[in-house]
Amino acid sequence: MAITGVMRAGHAQLRVLDIQVSRKFYRDVIGLVETGEDAQGRVYFKAWDERDHNSIVLRQADSAGVDFVGYRVLDAASLDQFERDLNARGVATRRIPAGEMLETGERLRFTLPSGHEFELFAEKAHVGNGLGLKNPPPWGPDAEHGMAPVRFDHCLLYGPNVAAVKALFTEVLGFRLVERILGPVEAGEPEVGIFLSCSNKTHDIAFVEHPNPGKLHHVSFRLNSWERVQRASDIMGMNRVPIDMGPTRHGVTRGETIYAWDPSGNRFETFAGGYEPYPDWEPITWTFDEFGHGLDYPTGTLHESFLGVVS
Amino acid sequence: MAITGVMRAGHAQLRVLDIQVSRKFYRDVIGLVETGEDAQGRVYFKAWDERDHNSIVLRQADSAGVDFVGYRVLDAASLDQFERDLNARGVATRRIPAGEMLETGERLRFTLPSGHEFELFAEKAHVGNGLGLKNPPPWGPDAEHGMAPVRFDHCLLYGPNVAAVKALFTEVLGFRLVERILGPVEAGEPEVGIFLSCSNKTHDIAFVEHPNPGKLHHVSFRLNSWERVQRASDIMGMNRVPIDMGPTRHGVTRGETIYAWDPSGNRFETFAGGYEPYPDWEPITWTFDEFGHGLDYPTGTLHESFLGVVS
């Protein structure tokens, strides 16, 4: 079977300072589809072209950040196998019962060496993209409400022990390294940034070395073209959304991107472009002295806020 | 491991009527990179953003068509396993020795129920995309020579026994059905067209029921945007390349497409767009009465040449 194990970024639970302000922002500005609210008051969203019931979950809290991210695996057998493999490696796991999140099955939770709570799950209800499975049009009204990304694509997490994280993802979870950023020569060029894929995408998850554990750099939303990136940037301007950088192109992954902050200070990306890597491809390396172009290919600028601000 | 087994369309050997005319066409009009010529006089090409040494091979012959298509598998162990699985299912296979094609390892050859010669292989030399693996720019001069597709993406083959082909690809080769076209209600709505993926692409191979075995409908080349599809259409006009249909959008797979013929009458596609399906997604179905929009979404036209002409 060609795709097995971990399939994709499934959900991220974000902490927001005011649930109603954020709900409006994620629904009407980013343009996600609101799909539910649970007894705890968490609000659930999906991107329009996803089929799963939810991918972004907001929880009101006193500080911004990410509670956990969850990746969907192929089936229950895969979940069991990952549990055994993780435990065999000495990673403690626990099961969160089905239904704790709306329309979502049992989740396998563990803590990454970077301090992030990470989950795998095999079941989340399919609600479809609103176009049906029979003679569907290519898009519908949801595709033009707000920035209207097609999917929650990946996230970039900041924390310590990137080398250990890489080992876990590549040796246990079946990811592979697609691109990497090296630290300074004088520090021996350690891998300070890693872009990991479990698919044909340039990244399904990425990590950057950072002293503080469990930090969120951004959750990323996929758009279908550079013109849609422009449209997103216009919508950011119309809504006075604070922009971190972009629109521009990354050297790393070739992504066409904008970074901005939600009302609580969680960074998000809207992006298009990239390429389709395969398991037999060697990773691409960005050296420290050229990382400005890796980050912002046209200008080569090392945006300070991009490097330092996390939630 | 997340991607295993068959990874991607690796090569297609096309029969052309005049090798020099075709060489010039594939190199300067389609804009592939010529990478070699072997002792038999076959000419090898790769698309610029592929890393493998070759993907399209031209052989001079008296009639157009496709000799065989080959898909790259993850490793030698996968190749051995597929051989066992195919033989267990009663499919006869043979090994073609490494080196029979330039820079290509041993190939496992067998005949599909549709009459096509099909191959799996695990080795083909990486020559890269010309940008290097260290701090690469997003593209280079090869990306603007001719239509300059990024890769050989998939092929659509016409032949009998589509149901048996589907069984073989989904039960043995690890592909899954992403979209399908049904025949007329009065015929019981058989699956007359199937779009199969072994990745996150909408199709890595497709088949349409046709009485004559072993026919080529088209080989398909990937472009990165609808504006690049337009650029390709301009280049077709400049070079008086006969166009079958497009530029338009398919309903099926949402692809943004043009079909045209090479100088020998082999159809090729240049396309962008689509979406990223996953193994847990149910396939999309196109009914016979709506297939006009599946083929040409804006107009709903059932282009006769598209349906009938093969090589």
Add this chain to the structure above:
Amino acid sequence: MAITGVMRAGHAQLRVLDIQVSRKFYRDVIGLVETGEDAQGRVYFKAWDERDHNSIVLRQADSAGVDFVGYRVLDAASLDQFERDLNARGVATRRIPAGEMLETGERLRFTLPSGHEFELFAEKAHVGNGLGLKNPPPWGPDAEHGMAPVRFDHCLLYGPNVAAVKALFTEVLGFRLVERILGPVEAGEPEVGIFLSCSNKTHDIAFVEHPNPGKLHHVSFRLNSWERVQRASDIMGMNRVPIDMGPTRHGVTRGETIYAWDPSGNRFETFAGGYEPYPDWEPITWTFDEFGHGLDYPTGTLHESFLGVVS
């Protein structure tokens, strides 16, 4: 003064078979903004980025076609001068009083040698584009309702005596020839199609020789990009709008275009692209044998319906 005399296509009154069906089509499918209905039951529309109160007017009638087209001139003095110049040339004119059309001043009406009723006018109320004149955003919700063209751009009229029409437009009305299509060599290569500009656009009006007087080939609506042309083509597919040709590129004017029919059989165009010609530029000529590429640059197809069907 740099722009004087005739400024732009101002309005076209179209005959439609069912005013309510057409109103819905022009408003929700083409995506014009409805601005009024007069005592005669005529319905008025503007494109979103126009500032004038109206540009497309629908009148219920027993047959499709165009009642008249009107072009806005700089001021009342220009209108008077054109009246004198037309009369001096033997063209009879009459004044239609202000208010006969909603929010529109006095119109100077005359009949072209091609049999079309043509008008000039100097006054039509500015209602703006909905974004205001102070710190406006680049676009708003109207820009995504239906195909949402930015303006009524030009029209192509079919009728006899194209040579006389050209003389009138270039010698009296201040237009200039930007491109032209020649008839067959054996017929002496008469100008059978002329594209006339009174601005920096490739055409503000165009005429093609045709035996029947007063015919409408199409009214044309401007879009801002090839991706918006694709979006329009998707909307046509979603609404089963019959398409005549496209999406494709014209050789003539380089326009990126789709032609389709409204529910009454009036053809309209949605287009982007082109270039900006100037009065000192010599016109471009399309010969009869190459007109296929002038019409449909990629394919070179002489679409029969395009050439023959008018309303």
Add this chain to the structure above:
Amino acid sequence: MAITGVMRAGHAQLRVLDIQVSRKFYRDVIGLVETGEDAQGRVYFKAWDERDHNSIVLRQADSAGVDFVGYRVLDAASLDQFERDLNARGVATRRIPAGEMLETGERLRFTLPSGHEFELFAEKAHVGNGLGLKNPPPWGPDAEHGMAPVRFDHCLLYGPNVAAVKALFTEVLGFRLVERILGPVEAGEPEVGIFLSCSNKTHDIAFVEHPNPGKLHHVSFRLNSWERVQRASDIMGMNRVPIDMGPTRHGVTRGETIYAWDPSGNRFETFAGGYEPYPDWEPITWTFDEFGHGLDYPTGTLHESFLGVVS
């Protein structure tokens, strides 16, 4: 006649520090077509889709900046009339003989209240865009050499006395105000930036109030799409061209833009987008407090270098 008087930005003579370095930059990075070198060692370029022999002229000098800009008028009679009108207003003019610039007729030179040397001319040889005037393709190889703008579009000049400049351009030269930027409320909201058009373009020339006379903010080159703006930004990254701002969208004129510096420190713009204004339209006003969005619509950033650095 619909377009009279001043037609377009015709030429700008730029001072560069090293003529050979700059020649290579304007030819191979910006992608202009080199058309000649004169006895003084000045090097001449045109943008590919211009028909005039030259538009950008480089002169080696000790400091960067602009020697003069010249605008093409309709004909010799217009030139004479402007001379009379300028002199009547007390503006001293002088004639620079035909041939002083390659392939260029007599020029009428005068000094603007902002301290810039400004010229009008009626003759410059047409050399065409390389595609011919008979059945031309929509573009050719020149359209993909470097950033390959279609034309020299406009320039933005910094200097004192913007109010007097505006009066001269609108009262004598036939330009009109399309957009304007106001100074602070406490300063009485003077017009500190004016965007003037003599065509259907949003600006053919622009001025910003600045204490130093005769300063160049940028010369601007037109691209045909936002995707071409991205391509230009990639080429800037590949060639390590220092970027001032962008890619982004202006609120002012809606332009899709990048600003960067040539090797001598002259700023240039590559841009697409905008809209088509007419003489009857009221100007758009940007207030001081919202000018950040006028400059960089998505982010609202008041880029300091953009405001302060001139050559």
